[in-house]
Amino acid sequence: MxxxxxxxxxxxxxxxxxxxxxxxxxxxxxxxxxxxxxxxxxxxxxxxxxxxxxxxxxxxxxxxxxxxxxxxxxxxxxxxxxxxxxxxxxxxxxxxxxxxxxxxxxxxxxxxxxxxxxxxxPAVTNAVEGLKPDSPLVHPDLGKYKWGSIFYPQPGTNISNHYKIRKGDIDKGFEEADHIVENSFFVPQIQHCPxxxxxxxxxxxxxxxxxxxxxxxxxxxxxxxxxxxxxxxxxxxxxxxxxxxxGFGGxxxxxxxxxxxxxxxxxxxxxxxxxxxxxxxxxxSFVRQGLHASIKTGITRDGKIVAVKNHFVWDGGAYTEYGVNIVRSGGYASTGPYDIPNVWTDSICVYTNHPVGGPYRGFGMSEIHFAIEQNIDMLADKIGMSPVDIRKINGLRPGGRNATGQVIDVCGLQECIDDVVKELDFRKKEKIINSKKVRGTGLACGYKAPSMPNNVASSAVIKLNEDGTAHLLVSAQDIGQGSDTVLVQIASEMLSIPPSKITIKTGDTDNSPYEWQTVASRITYCTGNAVIKACEDIKEQLFELAQIQLGIYKRDLELRDEHVISKIYPDKKVFIGDLALGLAMPDGSGIHGPIIGRGSFIPDNVRNTDKQTGQGEKPVAFWTYGCQGVEIEIDTETGKVDVLKVVSSFDVGKIINPKLIEGQIEGGIVQGLGSGIFEEMILENGIVKNPSFVDYKIPTADDMPEMIVKFVENPEEAGPFGARGVGEPCMVPTAPAIANAVYDALGIRINSLPITAEKVLKALREKRQ
CATH class of the missing domain: 3.90.1170.50 (Aldehyde oxidase/xanthine dehydrogenase, a/b hammerhead)
Structure with a gap:
C-alpha cells in the first residue's frame, strides 16, 4: 500500500x-x-x-x-x-x-x-428520586410524543427509555458463585468544552x-x-x-x-x-448524562465471573431526544468487554429538571466503565487475585459471547492487556516515594460499538478532473479528529492519486451527499467504505474507457501512479486525466462524458435486539477493544492526584494514518483524565453553580502525563482496509484506571467522579479512624 x-x-x-x-x-x-x-x-x-x-x-x-x-x-x-x-x-x-x-x-x-x-x-433534581411513583412529572404528555421502535418510554412516569438485557439464568448464576459482591457508583454531568x-x-x-x-x-x-x-x-x-x-458530541x-x-x-x-x-x-448545550450505577456480581473462587446484575439510572435532563440512545448503548454494553454467561441489566433514562443530557465522547461507555472496571478490581481483591489475571480470565476472546449473546469474531483485548502490562509493572511493591508522596498503578479495559440505528447510511461522490486531480464530496465533518485527511488517503490509495491532488468538500446539504451523522466513531468505517465504493465506480468507468483506448481487456488493466496500465505490458498506459471527460474518437464523436464516481454504504446484517431480553446476533457493526494502565502520585497531605504515566493499547483493525491515530488516543487520554480528576457540573436545586472555566476545571499543559500509545491490528472484515473506529473508545478506560490506581496507592475506594483532593483526604481520614 x-x-x-x-x-x-x-x-x-x-x-x-x-x-x-x-x-x-x-x-x-x-x-x-x-x-x-x-x-x-x-x-x-x-x-x-x-x-x-x-x-x-x-x-x-x-x-x-x-x-x-x-x-x-x-x-x-x-x-x-x-x-x-x-x-x-x-x-x-x-x-x-x-x-x-x-x-x-x-x-x-x-x-x-x-x-x-x-x-x-416542584423540581426533579435526582434521577433516582425521579423514578418514584409520586415524583413530579417532567413530561406529563410523554404518551403523545413520537419515538423510534427501538426505544421504550413509559408514559405516566419520568422514564423515557428502559433497555433490558436478560441473558442466561441470573438466579442459577448466583447460586454457582462462591462470592457475591455488590457495589454502587456515581458519575456526574460534565460539559464538552470545545x-x-x-x-x-x-x-x-x-x-x-x-x-x-x-x-x-x-x-x-x-x-x-x-x-x-x-x-x-x-x-x-x-x-x-x-x-x-x-464537538465531542455536543x-x-x-x-x-x-x-x-x-x-x-x-x-x-x-x-x-x-x-x-x-x-x-x-x-x-448538551451535557454528558449523570449515572447512578449499582452492580451485583457473582464470582467463583478461581476468578470466573458467573453472574452480573446491573441497575443503571441515567440523569437524562429536561429533554432526552438524543439521550435515550445513550441509555440503550449502556444497556447492551453493560458487562464491559467480558464473557459472562448470566446477565440481568436494567438501563433506565430518567427525565429530571437538569440541563439536557446528550451525546458525549464515549456515548455512555465512559460512565458505565467507571463502575464496571472498579467493580472488576474489587472482585479481584475479594478473592485474592491480581487485577491483570481476573481480566485475562474473563476478557472476551474470539468465539466468546458478549452481553447481547453475540458471538465475537475479532477481538484483540487479550493482546491489548499484554501490551499494557509490558509497559507498566503492576507487581512492584514499593509505593512510598517520601514522607508524603505515594505512587500507585491501575488498570482498566474498555470497549465500544458505533451507537447508531442499523439502517443509517453514508455516501460519497468523486469528480475526476481533466488534469488528473479530483474532488471528493462527503458530509462527514472533520471536528478535529482528522477525518478529511483519512478519507482523502483512502481515495488516494484506491485511485493511485497523491493526496495533494484530491480536494475534499464537506458540510453542505445542497451540494455534498448524504451522511447520517459524524458521531459514534463510525466515519472511518462507514464513510470510508462509501469512499471506496465511489472509487470502485470511478475505476470501472476508467477501465471501460481505457480498454477502448488501449485495445486491452479491462480485466488486464490496473491503476498505478495516476495511469491506467496494462498488467502484462506496463508501457501501455493512459493518463487518467485524459479519460476524465470521456473519449474523443477519430471520427469526431465522443464516448461516455465526465467521470463521476458514486458510493453509498450501510453496515450489513445489523439487526435490532429482542425487546424483552436485549439478545441479538449482530446488534452493532463492530466492537473496538482496548486497555489502559496508569501510574499516579498522590500527596497524602493535600490529597492531590497527579497522573504521571498512561499506557494505552487498542485493537484498531488497521492503522490508516499513524500520526493522526496517535493524536486521537492522546486526546482521548487527556479528556478521560479530565473527567477522572477535574470535571464536574455542580448542580444545586437544578442550578449549575460552576458555568465557567473559572470554577469548572479541565486539564492544561501542566497536567499532561507521559503517554505510551500501542496498537493491535486484527483487521475488521468489513472495514476499509481492515480499519475500525477508535476516536471514542480511547477515552473510556482512563478514569477507572485512575480510580484503581488510587486504591493501589492508598487502599481507598473513590466510587464517584471526579476523584478530587477533597474526596481523597476524606477517604484517608475515614480509613484511619
Missing part, C-alpha cells in the same frame, strides 16, 4: 494553524441582525403569560419570538422538545423568548423588557427557502430535525457547516439553530446570528 499506513499531513492543517479557516462566528453578512435569548430563572415552572409588547416597540428590534412560534416538537430519536418553551419550562436556562435586533446591545435591552409570569413547580462555542446564522430568501450556517457535526440530521420542527420541505432548507472547532444534534430560524422568518430576508457565551455552553 502506498498511502494507507502513512502519516500524511492533515489536509486542513495549514488553514487551521494560519487562522484562515473561517468558522460560523467569523462570518459577517450585510444587514445581519443579532439575537439574544431570554431564559427561565426556574428549573421547573408553568408559564402563565409572556408580554413582549414593550420589547417590540424598542427601536432597532426587528423580530421577537416566543414558544407560540415553535409549536412542533422535534428530536432525533424521541420527539420531546421544542426550541422555546411552550407550556412550561423544564430546566433553569431554558429559552422562553428571543429577540433579533440591529445590535446585540439593543437585543439585550429588549430581552429585559419582556415580562414572563411563572408558577413555580474551543468553539455554538454559533448559527439563518436567512430566508424571497422564495421562502431557508439557509442555516451552523457549527454542527451532522448537517443532515440537523436539517431533518429542523424540517420537522418548522414544517419546512427539505428542498427549501439548506444547512451548511463550514468548519467545526471541536454539536451532533440541534440547539440554537431552532431559535434563529423563526427569527429569520420574521426578519424579512435579513440574516440572524446567535452565538452562545461560554456560560450558555455549560447550561444550554
Amino acid at each position: 502506498k498511502y494507507i499506513g502513512e502519516s500524511v499531513n492533515r489536509v486542513d492543517g495549514i488553514k487551521k494553524v494560519t487562522g484562515s479557516l473561517k468558522y460560523v462566528d467569523d462570518m459577517k453578512m450585510h444587514g445581519m441582525l443579532h439575537a439574544v435569548v431570554k431564559r427561565s430563572p426556574y428549573p421547573h415552572a408553568k408559564i402563565i403569560s409572556i408580554d413582549t409588547s414593550e420589547a417590540e416597540k424598542l427601536p432597532g428590534v426587528k423580530a421577537v419570538i416566543t414558544g407560540k412560534d415553535v409549536p412542533n416538537r422535534a428530536g432525533l430519536y424521541l420527539e420531546d422538545k421544542t426550541f422555546l418553551a411552550t407550556d412550561k419550562v423544564r430546566y433553569r436556562g431554558e429559552a422562553v423568548a428571543a429577540v433579533a435586533a440591529e445590535t446585540k446591545e439593543i437585543a439585550k435591552e429588549a430581552i429585559e423588557l419582556i415580562k414572563v409570569v411563572y408558577e413555580e413547580l 474551543i468553539e462555542n455554538h454559533s448559527a446564522i439563518a436567512q430566508m430568501d424571497a422564495e421562502g427557502a431557508l439557509t442555516v450556517w451552523a457549527s454542527c457535526q451532522s448537517p443532515y440530521a440537523v436539517r431533518k430535525a429542523l424540517s420537522v420542527a418548522f414544517d419546512i420541505p427539505l428542498n427549501k432548507l439548506r444547512v451548511l457547516s463550514p468548519a467545526v472547532g471541536g 454539536k451532533a444534534g440541534t440547539t440554537l439553530e431552532g431559535i434563529v430560524i423563526p427569527l429569520a422568518r420574521k426578519a424579512k430576508g435579513r440574516p440572524v446570528k446567535l452565538t452562545y457565551s461560554r456560560e450558555d455552553e455549560f447550561v444550554n
Whole structure:
C-alpha cells in the first residue's frame, strides 16, 4: 500500500494553524441582525403569560419570538422538545423568548423588557428520586410524543427509555458463585468544552427557502430535525457547516439553530446570528448524562465471573431526544468487554429538571466503565487475585459471547492487556516515594460499538478532473479528529492519486451527499467504505474507457501512479486525466462524458435486539477493544492526584494514518483524565453553580502525563482496509484506571467522579479512624 499506513499531513492543517479557516462566528453578512435569548430563572415552572409588547416597540428590534412560534416538537430519536418553551419550562436556562435586533446591545435591552409570569413547580433534581411513583412529572404528555421502535418510554412516569438485557439464568448464576459482591457508583454531568462555542446564522430568501450556517457535526440530521420542527420541505432548507472547532458530541444534534430560524422568518430576508457565551455552553448545550450505577456480581473462587446484575439510572435532563440512545448503548454494553454467561441489566433514562443530557465522547461507555472496571478490581481483591489475571480470565476472546449473546469474531483485548502490562509493572511493591508522596498503578479495559440505528447510511461522490486531480464530496465533518485527511488517503490509495491532488468538500446539504451523522466513531468505517465504493465506480468507468483506448481487456488493466496500465505490458498506459471527460474518437464523436464516481454504504446484517431480553446476533457493526494502565502520585497531605504515566493499547483493525491515530488516543487520554480528576457540573436545586472555566476545571499543559500509545491490528472484515473506529473508545478506560490506581496507592475506594483532593483526604481520614 502506498498511502494507507502513512502519516500524511492533515489536509486542513495549514488553514487551521494560519487562522484562515473561517468558522460560523467569523462570518459577517450585510444587514445581519443579532439575537439574544431570554431564559427561565426556574428549573421547573408553568408559564402563565409572556408580554413582549414593550420589547417590540424598542427601536432597532426587528423580530421577537416566543414558544407560540415553535409549536412542533422535534428530536432525533424521541420527539420531546421544542426550541422555546411552550407550556412550561423544564430546566433553569431554558429559552422562553428571543429577540433579533440591529445590535446585540439593543437585543439585550429588549430581552429585559419582556415580562414572563411563572408558577413555580416542584423540581426533579435526582434521577433516582425521579423514578418514584409520586415524583413530579417532567413530561406529563410523554404518551403523545413520537419515538423510534427501538426505544421504550413509559408514559405516566419520568422514564423515557428502559433497555433490558436478560441473558442466561441470573438466579442459577448466583447460586454457582462462591462470592457475591455488590457495589454502587456515581458519575456526574460534565460539559464538552470545545474551543468553539455554538454559533448559527439563518436567512430566508424571497422564495421562502431557508439557509442555516451552523457549527454542527451532522448537517443532515440537523436539517431533518429542523424540517420537522418548522414544517419546512427539505428542498427549501439548506444547512451548511463550514468548519467545526471541536464537538465531542455536543454539536451532533440541534440547539440554537431552532431559535434563529423563526427569527429569520420574521426578519424579512435579513440574516440572524446567535452565538452562545461560554456560560450558555455549560447550561444550554448538551451535557454528558449523570449515572447512578449499582452492580451485583457473582464470582467463583478461581476468578470466573458467573453472574452480573446491573441497575443503571441515567440523569437524562429536561429533554432526552438524543439521550435515550445513550441509555440503550449502556444497556447492551453493560458487562464491559467480558464473557459472562448470566446477565440481568436494567438501563433506565430518567427525565429530571437538569440541563439536557446528550451525546458525549464515549456515548455512555465512559460512565458505565467507571463502575464496571472498579467493580472488576474489587472482585479481584475479594478473592485474592491480581487485577491483570481476573481480566485475562474473563476478557472476551474470539468465539466468546458478549452481553447481547453475540458471538465475537475479532477481538484483540487479550493482546491489548499484554501490551499494557509490558509497559507498566503492576507487581512492584514499593509505593512510598517520601514522607508524603505515594505512587500507585491501575488498570482498566474498555470497549465500544458505533451507537447508531442499523439502517443509517453514508455516501460519497468523486469528480475526476481533466488534469488528473479530483474532488471528493462527503458530509462527514472533520471536528478535529482528522477525518478529511483519512478519507482523502483512502481515495488516494484506491485511485493511485497523491493526496495533494484530491480536494475534499464537506458540510453542505445542497451540494455534498448524504451522511447520517459524524458521531459514534463510525466515519472511518462507514464513510470510508462509501469512499471506496465511489472509487470502485470511478475505476470501472476508467477501465471501460481505457480498454477502448488501449485495445486491452479491462480485466488486464490496473491503476498505478495516476495511469491506467496494462498488467502484462506496463508501457501501455493512459493518463487518467485524459479519460476524465470521456473519449474523443477519430471520427469526431465522443464516448461516455465526465467521470463521476458514486458510493453509498450501510453496515450489513445489523439487526435490532429482542425487546424483552436485549439478545441479538449482530446488534452493532463492530466492537473496538482496548486497555489502559496508569501510574499516579498522590500527596497524602493535600490529597492531590497527579497522573504521571498512561499506557494505552487498542485493537484498531488497521492503522490508516499513524500520526493522526496517535493524536486521537492522546486526546482521548487527556479528556478521560479530565473527567477522572477535574470535571464536574455542580448542580444545586437544578442550578449549575460552576458555568465557567473559572470554577469548572479541565486539564492544561501542566497536567499532561507521559503517554505510551500501542496498537493491535486484527483487521475488521468489513472495514476499509481492515480499519475500525477508535476516536471514542480511547477515552473510556482512563478514569477507572485512575480510580484503581488510587486504591493501589492508598487502599481507598473513590466510587464517584471526579476523584478530587477533597474526596481523597476524606477517604484517608475515614480509613484511619
